[in-house]
Amino acid sequence: MKSESQNTGELLQKRSGMLSQPKAVWAVAFACVISFMGLGLVDPILPAIAEQLNASKSQVSLLFTSYNLVTGLAMLITGVISSRIGIKWTLLVGMILIVAFSALGGLSDSIGGIVGFRAGWGLGNALFIATALSAIVGFSTSGTAKAIILYEAALGLGISVGPLLGGELGSISWRGPFFGVAGLMLLGFLFVLFVLPKVKKAATTSKTSLKDPFKALAYPSLLTLGIVAFLYNFGFFTLMAYSPYVMELDEHGLGYVFFGWGVLLALSSVFIAPKIQRRFNLVPSIGWMLTLFAVDLGVMAIGTINHSPNTVIVAVIVAGLFLGINNTLITTAVMQAAPVERSTASAAYSFVRFLGGAVSPWLAGKLSEWYTAELPFWFGGAMVLVAVIVLVARGRHLRGINMEGH
Template sequence: MESESNLAGGRQKGASLLSQPKAVWAVAFACVISFMGLGLVDPILPAIAKQLHATDSQVSLLFTSYNLVTGIAMLITGFISSRLGVKWTLLTGMVLIIAFAALGGSSSTVGQIVGYRAGWGLGNALFIATALSAIVGFSTSGTAKAIILYEAALGLGISVGPLLGGELGSISWKGPFFGVSVLMLLGFIFITFVLPSTPKPKKKVSLADPIKALSYPALLTLAVVAFLYNYGFFTLMAFSPYVMHLDEHGLGYVFFGWGIMLAFTSVFVAPRLQRRFSLVKLISWMLTLFALDLGVMALGAVNGSSTTVIISVIVAGIFLGINNTLITTAVMQSAPVERSTASASYSFVRFLGGGLSPWLGGMLSKPAAFTVGALVVLLGVAVLIIRRKHLANINMDGH
């Protein structure tokens, strides 16, 4: 992606992770706030079900509508960003998140929240796809370090979000929705004044480009693995709050611990491991351990052991953090297309997995949902191993 890589005015291979232009920090700050939105909602799922007289499966559709629309909308993000430019695409996505998060907080039924979460997902798609390519494009320290910074923002947002969500949720389940809206408004102001305007790309991305990009075997392999892995990821997110038997504060602290593990391993552990082991071996191990962890959650749910589930959720952050950095870095190197197009293609497929799991899992008992999630993640390991030859030429040093 030459047009994007030149945004930073050239790369410095030896540059420090923290030695970044203001534009990178502006987008990273907005990413923290954006990802807080995911964690803010988790501690209030049982409260929503109780106060709005809804079933657990109905509430789980908050994740389904959000992920489904996010995934499908990824197909148009490149088309839009190549015409609006990076800054205006980011701002458009943020406006949608601000509006639909506030509307979610003003809802009186689960059906309304599910619908507004779909609109939130559209804004999320525009923001996420553009933010990742923008950080990589503006960075002067190379792709690998830029993605570590992106994953750090993700981890920080996911870890801090539940704490704030637990505090606001203890007042009212509406609080976290309004909290996301206000925080994203702050991010909008920050991006408006700090992120420089950039010229629109000379090459316009067509609506078909993200689908065409999946014809590259390496990108397709990673996307399918991410689809299956995300099934397990959102099984954890959607159903673990119900079997921990904690209030909003308690759930907030548990997911804070999970997010801290995710952030720490993304930034400090994953880079060290990827220098020592092969990509396929590392991802296979992380996904296998995550699948086993989901299996332990299933046992904890069967035995009614809240402690088992709590510990398993926090430990899952270790495997998820390492895997997130590895697979995102690999995607950026997996196909000779614009990074934004590769990100959109990959995210289109993986978010569909995140939309499917809360819907299907809602039809099962909680132990069965965790068990199926574990089996689907293991299927991802099988796909990775079978198609490993397609990943042999991926350059993971990011330079």
């Protein structure tokens, strides 16, 4: 008999049955689509916010910094909360916080106010995303690997559709996408409230403490993946928070670019990642995808130097291919990295990686203000390459995961 971990490669290759999920899985997946639409909805309006509120690039980037910082720190308490009030109510609390703070952001008249409300948004986001992943994996009847693919598909779908709506709403007013997030998440809240069944006590995790995520990081494999994601997020959020300023497009144009990026991210995470993982093995595949992403960031830098917005546009869209594959592979690795509750592993990993997402957007804006417009891309690409070096140097801690594809 094969163990569950030995079957991971086969589950990634054979997606048959992935769509045969309980109602609870689809309820959470639907809410995930709406949640991740929030990221794409806001992205096309970053230059408009800077112009209309007389803010610098680094000031506007604080929308990502406050959001990611609070999300990362709040990850430490998600397990404590969910183990006491249950999966369903943790999801609902997180979602209603997103509704409230995104609406307040739309009503704000200052960049400082928006940054503050985005921090509250980050708290809701932490409660939602950490619980959503563990809920989908826990409720799924088709195994961990297929559940993760479904989660990444929801992520990609939300990210791809979000910019289109964000571009449309943003062309009316920069406030539109904030209210759009609030309305859509309210819809998701109602969907989970009425569709997600009550979880029996036995199906929830045992009570956890604030120490559990830190204890989980004591496992070298999980810590390694967290460090890799911390570094990789410097490249990811340079793309998300800074590239809109150099593509020279209006809200509609940015919406279409990030729609293309999101479509490639969604398709590659569901259809290409399983094949690559089986053929080349999990950890080496992550290394190759990160390397290609670093090269792609270099292309964005060259396009910026040559004043070629079209080069940057193409490179941003192509990045979705590498990021979609990497997201699925690294999430799969995290779920296998430590013998702890999946929700605890997710919280510990997310705590580390979101700290990178907190620093990188602000730093990208500052680097462009202090030095040159292309430097944020060079720096982001260099940090992604450092992530590859860490992955290789600490590869001995990932050997157990490394064998999962065979």
